[in-house]
Amino acid sequence: TGLYFALTPEAAHFVTDLPVLVLHNEGGGEVPAYWDQPVLVQTFEPVDGVTSLTNRPTLASQAIFHLRGSSTLFYPKGSFFLETQDEYGFDRAVSLLGLPDESDWVLYAPNNFEPVLIHNPVAFELSRQMGQYASRTRFVVVFLNTTGGAVHSSHYHGIYVLEEKIKVDRDRVAIDKLGPRNLQPPEVTGGYLLSVDRSAPGEWQIYAGDQSLNVLDPDFWEFISPERAPQYDYLQNYLDTFFNVLTGPDWRDPVSGYAAYLDVPAAIDHHLHGVITFNVDALRLSGYLHKPREGKIVMGPVWDFDRTQGSTDGRDFNPRLWRSRVSDRGTDMFNASGTYQNPWYSRLFLDIDFWQGWVDRYQWLRDSTLSTSNVHAAIDALAAQVRTEQPREVLRWGIRPRAGPVTVDGYTHSFSGTYAGEVDWMKTWYTERLDFIDDNLLARPRFSLPAGPVARGALLTLAADEPGTIYYTLDGSDPRLPGGELSRAARRYAEPIELSANAHVVARNLNPQHRNQTGPGAPPLSTSWSGRSAAVYVVETPPLIITEIMYHPAGAAGGDADNEFEFIELLNRGSEPLALPGFQFADGINFSFAGDGPITELAPGERVVLVKNLDAFQSRYPLVTRIGGVYSGSLDNAGERLSLVGPLLEPILDFKYNNAWYRATDGLGFSLVLRDESAAMTTW
Numbered sequence: 001t002g003l004y005f006a007l008t009p010e011a012a013h014f015v016t017d018l019p020v021l022v023l024h025n026e027g028g029g030e031v032p033a034y035w036d037q038p039v040l041v042q043t044f045e046p047v048d049g050v051t052s053l054t055n056r057p058t059l060a061s062q063a064i065f066h067l068r069g070s071s072t073l074f075y076p077k078g079s080f081f082l083e084t085q086d087e088y089g090f091d092r093a094v095s096l097l098g099l100p101d102e103s104d105w106v107l108y109a110p111n112n113f114e115p116v117l118i119h120n121p122v123a124f125e126l127s128r129q130m131g132q133y134a135s136r137t138r139f140v141v142v143f144l145n146t147t148g149g150a151v152h153s154s155h156y157h158g159i160y161v162l163e164e165k166i167k168v169d170r171d172r173v174a175i176d177k178l179g180p181r182n183l184q185p186p187e188v189t190g191g192y193l194l195s196v197d198r199s200a201p202g203e204w205q206i207y208a209g210d211q212s213l214n215v216l217d218p219d220f221w222e223f224i225s226p227e228r229a230p231q232y233d234y235l236q237n238y239l240d241t242f243f244n245v246l247t248g249p250d251w252r253d254p255v256s257g258y259a260a261y262l263d264v265p266a267a268i269d270h271h272l273h274g275v276i277t278f279n280v281d282a283l284r285l286s287g288y289l290h291k292p293r294e295g296k297i298v299m300g301p302v303w304d305f306d307r308t309q310g311s312t313d314g315r316d317f318n319p320r321l322w323r324s325r326v327s328d329r330g331t332d333m334f335n336a337s338g339t340y341q342n343p344w345y346s347r348l349f350l351d352i353d354f355w356q357g358w359v360d361r362y363q364w365l366r367d368s369t370l371s372t373s374n375v376h377a378a379i380d381a382l383a384a385q386v387r388t389e390q391p392r393e394v395l396r397w398g399i400r401p402r403a404g405p406v407t408v409d410g411y412t413h414s415f416s417g418t419y420a421g422e423v424d425w426m427k428t429w430y431t432e433r434l435d436f437i438d439d440n441l442l443a444r445p446r447f448s449l450p451a452g453p454v455a456r457g458a459l460l461t462l463a464a465d466e467p468g469t470i471y472y473t474l475d476g477s478d479p480r481l482p483g484g485e486l487s488r489a490a491r492r493y494a495e496p497i498e499l500s501a502n503a504h505v506v507a508r509n510l511n512p513q514h515r516n517q518t519g520p521g522a523p524p525l526s527t528s529w530s531g532r533s534a535a536v537y538v539v540e541t542p543p544l545i546i547t548e549i550m551y552h553p554a555g556a557a558g559g560d561a562d563n564e565f566e567f568i569e570l571l572n573r574g575s576e577p578l579a580l581p582g583f584q585f586a587d588g589i590n591f592s593f594a595g596d597g598p599i600t601e602l603a604p605g606e607r608v609v610l611v612k613n614l615d616a617f618q619s620r621y622p623l624v625t626r627i628g629g630v631y632s633g634s635l636d637n638a639g640e641r642l643s644l645v646g647p648l649l650e651p652i653l654d655f656k657y658n659n660a661w662y663r664a665t666d667g668l669g670f671s672l673v674l675r676d677e678s679a680a681m682t683t684w
Contacts, residue, residue: 027148190293209239270299280330310429318411323521363531451535468511476504543574572602582647591631
C-alpha cells in the first residue's frame with residue numbers, strides 16, 4: 001500500500017541538515033494524551049548533507065501516537081509516543097532513521113528547561129559509554145499535520161529527539177520475556193521491568209521492597225490477573241526479601257547480604273550517573289529497574305534529563321553541590337529526605353564498602369568516559385548536529401538562549417544570549433561538576449608507565465597529587481580490605497618498583513586525615529582511601545595458546561543440540577611446566593581454571609580441552625581424557641571474539657574467528673585448527 005502526502009510550495013522548498021519525520025493524522029485534530037490516535041509517518045534522510053521533503057522517503061508507515069510526559073504533558077510543543085504498525089494494525093518493527101528494528105518509539109521535545117537542546121542525548125551517551133544500556137537517539141525535524149490536507153511550512157514543529165522507548169527487547173533491555181506460562185523456577189524469576197514514577201492512568205502500583213513500583217513488563221493488567229499470581233508472588237517476595245536483608249543484621253555480608261540480590265556495579269553506575277548529571281528527579285521519577293531471569297535487581301536504564309546539567313529549572317544550576325538548596329531541593333541522592341525516602345540507596349551508603357566502590361568507579365571513569373575532554377567532545381559533537389537548525393527552532397517556539405548574568409543557589413554564570421553560549425555553559429557546568437566531586441575525594445596514585453609490555457627490570461614510579469601514603473600490591477589484590485583496613489599483602493611505596501616479572505599492580509593512596517563532605521544532602525560516610533589505580537605489566541607473555549576451536553559441531557542423531565559438542569583445545573607451548581589456575585577467558589565463553597580443577601598444570605607441549613557439555617563430548621570423543629572443565633556460554637556459529645588472559649590478567653590472545661574462513665568447519669564436523677603453533681601471537 002502506497003503512502004503519499006501532498007506538499008505546498010513552501011513545504012516543497014524546505015531544506016535542513018537534519019532528518020525529517022512527518023506525522024499526519026489526516027485531520028484528526030489535536031493529538032490526544034490518554035488514548036492512541038492513528039497517524040501516518042514518513043521519514044526523510046539527508047542526501048549529500050541536505051534533507052528535503054521532495055526526497056524519496058526512507059520510511060512510510062502507518063502508526064499510532066499520543067502525547068506523553070508528566071509535568072510537560074500539555075506543553076505546546078509536546079512529546080509523543082509513537083508505535084509503527086502494518087496495514088492490519090499489528091506492531092511493525094522498523095529501523096527508524098537507522099536505529100535497531102522496533103515498533104515503539106519516543107519523540108522527545110526539548111523544552112524550556114534546556115535551550116541547548118541536547119540534555120537527553122548527552123546523558124544517554126555517557127551512560128552507554130559507562131557500559132550500561134541507554135536509549136539510542138537521533139535528532140530529527142518534525143512536521144505535524146493535524147488539520148488534514150497538504151503538508152505546509154506551518155506544520156513545522158521543531159527539533160525533536162527520536163529515542164528508543166524503554167522496553168524488554170534484545171536491543172534494549174535485553175532480558176527474557178516473561179510469558180503467561182512462566183510460572184515455575186527458573187522461568188518465573190524473570191524478566192521483570194519496573195519503574196519508580198507516577199502511575200499510568202487507571203493503573204496502580206505494587207508496594208514491594210519498601211517502595212511503590214510500576215510494573216511495566218509483564219503488562220500491568222496481565223501481571224495482576226489470577227493466572228499470573230505466581231509471578232506476582234515471586235516478584236513481591238524477592239523485593240521484600242532483598243529489603244529485609246538490606247536492613248537486617250548481616251546486610252553487608254558479601255555472600256548472604258544485599259549483594260546476593262542487587263547487581264552492585266550496576267547500582268553504583270546508575271547512582272553515579274544521576275549525581276554526575278545532577279538529576280534532581282533521579283530515583284523517584286522516571287526511575288527504571290529490571291530483574292533478569294535467574295539474575296539480581298539491576299538499576300536502570302537511565303531516562304529523562306531535561307531538568308539536569310545546568311538547566312533553567314534552577315535546582316541543578318550550581319554544579320558544586322551534592323544536593324540543591326532551592327525549591328524542593330530535588331532528590332537527596334544519598335539519604336532519606338522529605339522529598340523522597342530513598343529506601344535502598346540511603347541504606348547502601350551506610351556501607352563504607354559501597355561508598356568506596358562508588359569512589360573507585362568514579363575515579364576510574366575520570367580517565368575515560370568522565371574525562372573532561374571526553375565529556376566536552378560529546379557535547380560538541382551533539383551540539384554540532386542541531387546548530388544549523390536551532391535558529392528555526394527558536395523562531396517556532398521562542399525558547400531563546402539565556403542572556404546576562406544568572407545567579408541561582410549561590411552560583412553565577414554570565415550568558416552571552418547565543419546558542420554557542422549555551423553550549424559553552426554546558427561544558428563549563430560539567431567542568432565545575434567534575435572538579436567539585438574530584439575535590440571531595442582523595443586523588444588516586446599515578447603510574448609512570450602505561451600498562452602493557454615492558455622490558456624486564458623496568459622501573460615503575462608511583463606518585464600522588466595529595467598528601468597520604470601509597471600502598472600497592474603486585475598480584476592484583478586490593479591493598480584495602482573490606483571495611484577499610486590495610487591488607488597484609490599491601491606494600492608501602494617508598495622507591496621505584498623494579499618489574500622483573502609479570503605484575504598486576506594495584507595501588508591506593510591512604511590519608512586518615514582526609515574527609516569528604518558529609519551530612520544531609522551529601523554522602524553520610526567519609527573514606528580515607530583514594531580509588532584504585534591498576535595496571536598489568538607484561539615482561540613475558542604466558543605460553544598458553546588456543547590450538548583448536550570446534551565452534552559449530554555436526555548434530556547428533558540422538559537429538560542433542562549440535563552446540564553441546566563444542567570444545568576448545570589449549571596448548572602449553574613453553575619450555576617449562578605451566579600452572580593453570582587463574583587463566584581465564586575474558587570474552588567469548590565463560591571459564592576460569594581453578595586451583596581444585598581436574599587439571600591444574602600442563603607440561604611443556606601438553607594440551608587440555610575445555611568442553612561445552614561433558615557427557616556429549618565424551619560420547620563423541622571417548623579417548624580424549626585431558627578435559628580441563630566445562631565452560632558456560634556457547635561459541636557463536638557465525639564467529640565471535642575470543643579473549644584469553646593470564647592469572648594476572650595478562651593479555652594473551654584476543655581475536656575473532658569467522659565461519660567464512662573454512663566453510664567445512666561450519667556444522668559439517670570439522671574444527672578450526674591452528675596452522676602454525678609457533679607463530680607469534682601478534683599475528684593472530
